[in-house]
Amino acid sequence: METLFLSMKNITKVYAGVRALDAVDFSINRGEVHCLAGTNGSGKSTLVKIISGVISPEKGSEIVINGRKTEHCSSIESIQHGIEVIYQDLSLFPNLSVAENIALNENIASGKKLVNWKRSREIALNAMDRIGVSIPLDTRVEELSMADQQLVAICRALTGDVKLLIMDEPTTALTKKEIDALLKVVLDLKDKGISSLFISHKLNEVMEISERVTVLRDGKLIGCYECSELDDKKLEYLMTGATSVYEPYHFKPDRSGTPVLRTEKLSKDRNFRDIDLEVYPGEIVGITGLLGSGRTELALSVFGLNPADSGTIEIHGKKAVINSVEKAKQYGIAYVPEDRLHNGLVMDQPVGKNIVATVIDRLKGKGGLVDPEKVDSSVNSCIRDLSIKIPSVYSPVKTLSGGNQQRIVIGKWIATDPELFILDNPTVGIDVSAKSSIHRIIRNLAEKGMGIIIISDEIAEVLYNCSRILVMHKGRIVKEFDSSDASEEEIQAYIESPADIGCDR
Amino acid sequence: MKVRNIPGKRNELKVLGIIMMVSFILMTALNPHEFLRIGNLQGMAFQLPELGVLSLAMMVVMLTGGINLSVIATANIAGIACAMILTSTPSGVDPSGGLVAAALSAGLLVSVIIGFFNGFLIAYIGITPILATLGTMILFNGISIVVTKGYVISGFPDTVRFIGNGSLLGIPFPLVIFALLASAMAVFLNRTSTGFNIYMYGSNESATCFSGGNNSRIILRTYIISGLLSGFAALIMISRFNSAKAGYGSSYLLVTILAAVLGGVNSEGGFGRVSGLVFALVTLQIISSGLNLLRVSSFMTIAIWGFVMILVMVVNYYTERRRERLLKALS
């Protein structure tokens, strides 16, 4: 039997004149665990879409699956070849039951016109057995937790005669324990000759069990490397063409006055508990922790979108009740959300409108009406101060690069003249050069006396930008580090399982 | 920084202007003697405003990505409320000025209450706009029927009839009202923070909320304004017909949506301008009057509206695709 399962040569895909993929070669062996790495817009999702048959490549591309040559295949054909994709959004049907979701592919593949409910349940049970989980079959998927939903998606992928399992960033929403369980499943599949392809933008657990990594950048193939010869720095360099240089920043703020923000015993059921937090003017505080550790929930509660059940918030030493974004704005609080696409910006609307969205009611002139001149000057000063590159203030935000988009989000909040600035994963999906310039903007704000909180998955980001780092785990702050005497490894250990290290808070 | 030449931007008005001119020339060519008569042109000027004001009411909710199926029902019940007060005096006695003022304000008040009710259902209860306004449309139509028992209420004083039939310096008074309301709406949408937020909300609710917009309040205000505009339409309508009745003008519903869509209002929300709507309204009025003069049945006109609407949406689909491609190529 040939070892090659999938081989793709000279794959090109053009969207509106832009080469999303440019003559890329790619291959996976049987039973191989492979990783596809690249930044946002590198073309990795386009490649996956071609493999799974959602889109077809340009002429001249050559795909050989399982020894059979084809120009492109439809999604049904790709499923018949045993290729299964688990997208990051899982692609489940929220209104259907667990059993039906799991048995769906099998039911489609069988080509039968009728549904056999008994068989569907059997298929579902079998699939769950394979990875040793049990989820109630008749529950609707929308009622499940994210981790359970992911298990359902994996079970669904395993129902057919799967030869290649593609997973898009599968570990971001999982806890350490759940990740370990997932990796076990993958290794188990490998023993059965099933290949796995992980899509990722950073070196993580999955890459440690991978054999090879294919790196894409700007739609071009950079190369295919043995995993053992890569480390974080090298991979980053390959993905971005640059190494992010973190200039360590050790600005020691004066912590003698009144803090901008002080919380005492701030708690919210099932979100976070007993949070005592102080942020002083000019200070940059980092908060890190796993997804679901309560870090974003905490930020949202200070921002008025997720008010706490008990505990107090003080702004400049005065008690504050913040139950809406409007209130938060009055107290001088700004928040840059993690999800730029849905929460940060109105992508279809022009740059100019997005910039003044937070301050539109302050730009009034005669008769209480919005003054176009004030709007123009506000927009222009934001663009100038943050050196945002745009074709015109009338172009929709969605046409800009990630870095420029993020500057607009930051800029629109700077316009409100905040005293406390919370940034949730401010550099996610932004290329390296833009990244350090965003960090520079943040440092400048701190030096002007703003209190800043950076929430980040990336330990280096908080370690090199913040003077203090708080680690959250299961809704509590479990450890505080002084960045001058902490290491990435130490912080990482606390993020994953503080209990193992003897933390009993 | 003043680069205005973005694909798809501003071209709309040019295209609409051309369509308007073409329809004008076409209708003139088909029937040169009658179409250009002063009487006809004046007739058009009297007919346009009520549809125009109703279209403004529809447009403002469409900008938020919603729809208001109850605009006509609102106008009718507001008109009936107004008419009932106007005709409450013993027969032969004209109502006093105070009573007229009270009647007009009552009509507007009713429309505002209904608008508030719609907005409340959508913003605070969470009903989708289609269902909420479908429900209120049936409900308030029903109340109109109950209150009037299905009869016409007619016979208004001259002061009221002037609203729909009078002229100011040779300009039909309803047209003056429409011009004022349209300008007010343009100012509201472009120069107030609520107007600004209506557009932002229409494109992305969540991001608007994260920028400090109060979404519930935006929706509530939008539907109140839509209701109020329906109320103004009611005043023009009842004074022009000199009567009020449940079920008047029900065929306008389609035309208001058509005018908005033709005028460049995005059916998913976020985009659209008053000026575009005005161009579209004038075009529709030219076609409808022209067809009327050509003795085309009014039902045929309705069928044509349906057809035109489909045509506009199909054309929009292709231009939108082209625009997307251009934008992608630019970036």
Added chain:
Amino acid sequence: MKNLIKTHEFCVFAVIVVLSAVITIINPNFLTLENGLDLLKSYSFMGVLAIGILFVLISGGIDISFAATATIAEYVMAVVCIRLGGNIISAVIIASFTGIILGTFNGILISRFRIPPIITTIATMNLYYGILTVVTGGKWIYALPDWFRSFAEIRIITLVSESGTPYGLSVITLFWIIITAAAFFTLRFTMLGREIYAVGGDIVSAERVGFPVKRLQVFVYAFMGLMAGIAGVIQALLVQTVAPNSIVGKELDVIAAVVLGGASLAGGKGSVAGTVLGVVLIAVVKNGMTLVRISSVWSDVVIGLVILVSVGFSSWQQKREKQKSKIEIEGVGF
């Protein structure tokens, strides 16, 4: 058992029982077999349309042009039957065919050109009505063939009331029963039915899984057209005249019934059982109003209120649940 009580269908059923009890106390004529069978006959028209709109709503769309479609189908059928003769089967086929064509047109506009369904069907509703009125000149048709007339009087089961008049289960109701059974089977036990649910649940996922999403969209609107066509025949059988405006405005009642039955405009939700119960609820309300002598002018007010209250209730619950789930992130338990 506990799960059954929690379902939407059960709630509607409970409301129907309570309403029926109240109406029967005021007027005992309500809860008789004769009245029941009569309602089943006269609401067959609405029941069949409701099944059609149920499919559309489950797929995530909406259609308000079906009353116009039904009227056109009714006209075409009547004209062909009068001019060329035929029998009930050819009548049904002609009406169905007309309905399917008009429904497919909607489906193509919606799937191919991505025009929002509400806008598409408002446009086609006016297009269809306009053309119909122009072509027919608004004339009524009275002279339906004798075989058509006698078919309408067939009873599957005949009973005799105390006063000696015969009554029973009409053949017209049979249309409704068969269609309901077929729809139940399709939605529950065929891939087609499950695909419609899937498209309504998550259209992007449906595309990825490889479902023919566009074809499914065309199918549901064509199916709606088919139901409208059959409903047109039923309407003609029921009233034995064909009028261009006899069904105008009925579309709202039908949508109301289906939404009452638990279908959601967001798609992915709704059941045949709920839909039947929704129609029964509307029938009970309207018939009950007559029997307790509430003037028919109140009918719209009551229907409007029923819609707003029931939809409001479920939307409110959903909104509260959503607010909760937005912040409850897994792994943050104590």
